[in-house]
Amino acid sequence: MGLKIKFNLVMLAAFIVGLALAAAYSWRVAEETARSEVEQLASVMLEEANAVRHYTDAQIGPLLAEQNQLHFLPQTIPFYAAETTMRALGEKFPDYGYKEAALNPTNPADQATEWEAGMIDAFRRNPTLTSLTITRGSPTGPILSIARPVRITDKDCLGCHATPQMAPAAMVDLYGAKNGFGWELGAVQGAQIVSVPMQVPLAHARQQLLTQVGGLAVVFAVMLVMLNLLLHYVVVRPIRRMSLLAEEVSTGRTGLPEFDANGKDEIASLAASFNRMRRSVEGAMRLLET
Incomplete structure (x- = not known):
């Protein structure tokens, strides 16, 4: 096996090995970035829902209080x-969702x-928990x-929500007396849940990873070609020439031109040593002939 093959x-x-490590690290960073983007988008959606809730409670409720009775x-x-406002988003983007889920809701x-x-x-078991994030699967991909x-x-x-008797009669007539009662002050009765698909950010992350890996492969290919050229002209070719001269000398031929030993690198030093050895061998052969 030649020197160039071993080198390559x-x-x-x-x-x-380096590409595998770089790809693994880059994918981890890209995945974390994608997840961070999705979490930020979900937080914005939650704040938008809270703004709608606040507006309804402060503006719409008092305005329609008499009709509500x-x-x-x-x-x-x-x-x-x-929920009604955010549902309009889900009609255009089906994988985006907002729901105020409850274990015992008034509205089924x-x-x-x-x-x-x-x-x-989880919120009931841990009263200090203020937010919870999960990733779940779906037919279209993971959803955060x-x-x-x-x-x-x-x-x-x-x-x-305490008892049907205390609730507005109009509400009981609309939803019935079986659901949405027995709630207690200070208890967690439900959760605001925003769902955002991770498919698009992850697809962008994969595309970014492929671009980075492709770029590294191109850089490596260029470096490998340049190193092979350097190896060929600086190391392999001079050594082959010295090998051919050594073979000629070993067969007893004399009067061969000296090997060009210009330069100050290791190959030049080897060439100078080879020339001294060749002269010594020729001198020894002449002494034997005389």
Whole structure:
């Protein structure tokens, strides 16, 4: 196996190992960046929902308070307003979602699914927990969901959710007397949950990784070609010439031209040593002939 083949094999092995390590690190960074972008988007959606809730509670509710006594208007409920507004986003972007899930909701549409109930239970088990993030699978790819607890801190809420007898009659007529009652002050009854797909950010991360890996491969190929040229002209070719001269000298030929030993590198030093050895061999052969 020639020197160039050995050199290229070592370089190729080093490149493969280095590329694998660089790709693993780059993918980790790109994945974390994608996740951070999704979390930021989910946080913005949560704040938008809270803005709708606050507006409904401060502006819409008082404005329709009298009509609400005669005929219950869900539009005056902050939760309902936020979900209805954010649902319009889901119609255009199906994988984006917002829900105020509850274990015992007044509106059956707000009933928590199994994974949503798990997040609500986590808030109940840990009262100091203010936010929870999970990643779950879906047919279109992973989806990141961020939840915040819905804790009953206002006594006025119990007027609608303590018992059917205390609740507005119009609300009971609309939703019935079986759901949404028995809530307790200070207890976690549900969670605001925003879901954002990670498919697009992860696709961008993969594309970025492929671009980086491709760039590294091109750089390595160029470096390998340049190193091979350097190896050929500076090391391999001079050594081959010295090998041919050594073979000629070993057969007894004399009067051969000296090897060009210009330069101050290791090859030049080797060439100078070779020339001295050749002269010594020729001198010894002449002495033997005489």
